[in-house]
Amino acid sequence: MSKFQFPESIASRPVYGTLEPRPGKAHLMIADAEGAEAILDLAAQDAGLMAKTHIIYIPKGTDFAEALRALEPAQFYEGPSYAASVQRIRKVLGDAHMGLQVYLAGTEGLMGQAMNEAVSAGIPASAIQTEHRGSIARRMQCVHCKGITEDVTTDPFVCSHCGLNLFVRDHYSRRLAAFQGVCIDAEDPGNVPAPVELYK
């Protein structure tokens, strides 16, 4: 099972739900890796949904693409990475009309970045559905150098840009689609605890 129960946390930390079909003439689904399973579950709830749906999917080494294609969505795109897909996402949102339903599924990094695009296009965050599946890795921003480190799985971790040792906060910015990383040894330089796997 690809579902993970995140521990309860502070008010800025995103809370994910379970995708459900909503009324609308057009539907956009963006997912990565095991997020495909959430879309398969969603499609099973409403036989008419896929005829109005555009799926943008980033497999990240998984093999769900064929199963998604078999749903026969109106449009299907398989992208090699989020970065490669983002121009297409922007074009789809730019052409869309109010009433478009957006569904995001998969890792926090994917959902956060795609949500940011949808919000910038004019859909309120609360109207965008999300469902977490798969990796619990986090997308972290170093508050000091502003660099983003993708797929962080330990606390503390080393900023991939400036090399500082950062601890993982639950404070989250939707605009940056990232959690905040803060220097852990500022008051005692060199005293860095051994990294521990997240949620362990």
Added chain:
Amino acid sequence: MSAAPQKAKAGAEKIAVTVSAVVPLNDLVTRFEFTRTDGADFPPFSAGAHTVVEMRDGDRTRLNPYSLMSDPADRSIYAISVRRDDQGRGGSLFMHTNVKVGDQMTLTYPVNLFPLDLRAKKHVFFAGGIGITPFKAMIAQLEQSNGNWELHYACRTPALGTYADELAEKYANKVHIYYDDQSQAIPLEDLLDGQPLGTHIYVCGPAGMIDWVHATATAHGWPSENVHSEEFLAPQPGKPFEVRLCQSDITIQVGEHESLLEAMERCGVDAPFLCRGGACGQCETDVVEADGEFVHRDHWLDDEDHASGKKIMPCVSRFIGKTLVLDR
């Protein structure tokens, strides 16, 4: 911190004004323009704001909210347009029959419960009848900032289309008028489906129209954050009732034609308020004890609050029964 403790006064800050123009627009609607009695400029306001007009009607003080419909960029006047309601509680009738150029009146500072969402990529306005007034100010504000807007305005007849000709002439490509007597109707479903992402819609008019726009938008997949409405309720008459105010330690009678809030004010109780129309939440009051039925009419409390019997909005809601004790 108690650096200089001051008790907050009920209602917004007040401005003394002089009536500078009374302009009948049609059989039902008249525009009233005000200048400041002290000769200064009015405070700037944001489109969608209302002011509460204080009317001295004999020994009775009437307080009615009206949308500011003048150009927010013009600080020399404030203007409101008032539709005469012969069956109403008398505020609009007082304005129509008693208020003359040169009269001294009191307005409150602007309060905005119906603001533009300035993030919107496009603003679409739906007006019904006198509901056109806040959109007059919104259009003026958006024209100044090159905003993207359009108006769909339903009126009963051409003769009663307040500002309809003026708007249609000035903004021919953006203003669409629909006359009931010519069986014209706003094509709401088509309009909703065609809007680009980031569009916000605003509706002001009769309750039925507001409900229709909200329900249709929801059915077409619109997020509630993108649908804005404003409806001021006038307090409705009802059977007189008695209320015990435990903080003030008095028992008061609410008459048939006055609201609970007005009865408190008449008895010298300084109760908080802003909109006096069930929308702003300022006058929310805790119920200490009740034996009877509430007649909730506000838009502020949710269904759960209404059912709980623990809260009441005295500006528009009433009570039928034996005992009511409020924490005021």
Added chain:
Amino acid sequence: MTIQFNNETFRDDYSFRNSDWAIKRFPFPFHEDSYMYSVNMEQHRGGPEGSVYEKRFDVDEHYLSEMRDRALVLADDPLRCQSLPHMTLAGWDTLELIMVSKSEDYPDLFELHRDGNRWRWVNKPMGIDQTFTFLDETTLPCGPLEYITRQTQGDFAVLDQRDEMLWMDAGMVTTQADWSLDFDIGMNFFEWHAPVPLAHEMGIFKRALKFLLNVQQGAPARRLNWTMTVNPLLDTSPENYHKWGIQKTTLTPENIGAKQHLRVELQTFFRLPRSNALLFPIRCYLIAFQDIVTVPKWGRRLHRVVRDLPEELATYKGFIANRPMMLDYLGQYDDGLPTSPGVWPDLGTEPPLQK
């Protein structure tokens, strides 16, 4: 009175000092001998003459030095001032409010001449004389929010109001108590306060939000908040925490009186008329422990507050490690006598230290 502006620094050699005048008017935040969160709002309509509450935007002896420090921070990190695209009108509102207030409250220092939308602004202490067109960004050297807040002490958060919620959508933040505008911009009221312990559970933020949503035009409000800072460092930003955090470890019993500062925020709230946004200025006042204890009442009270503060709060405010040393120092100035209620120094009526 004419203000004598100090020439001082808030970094490196830390030459910041409070004059006797500044000490006596310091906004001491504790009205009793203990502290717990509260919404503690009151109207912002003046206060006793000479107090920091008297004017809408207080100008004091640190004005020019604080503005120099802000310019240094912005040169180093321009992301400290940001405004989402829909907040430009609120920026003009802010500029108008501050220019009108300062020119009315300090006519000897600031002048505003308005001819329609043609405005001339004179800031004598900073040597600025600018003519521009109100609501036309092309006539100012930078955006209206940045322009005016480069000339006004304190941080500024500009909050958009939508859907019964406040959104942190613009700001100028260079003297902050360890929060990042760049990270928090776009968040709602509960989200940007998310890291604060205890207060959510106490319902503080729900009540505060309800109050703030109803702050109306012409009726501003204010409250105080406080924390602790080692050295008079204005820019205690998360961005630079890896640089300044180490300073917390430099306290010794010998230098604590001079180095340890109480940091008080005078927070005010103004409804902005044209945008319907809420302006949230956060003005920072710093005072060294050795200066606080020259007021006997404040010395007694600060000792008791620091001593009895719940551990979560001492941790959140960043001084849990230094609390024992702070108590050793402050204990010398607490003789156990009762203190008069309220925040004022009461120098004429409170007894001198009895030990």
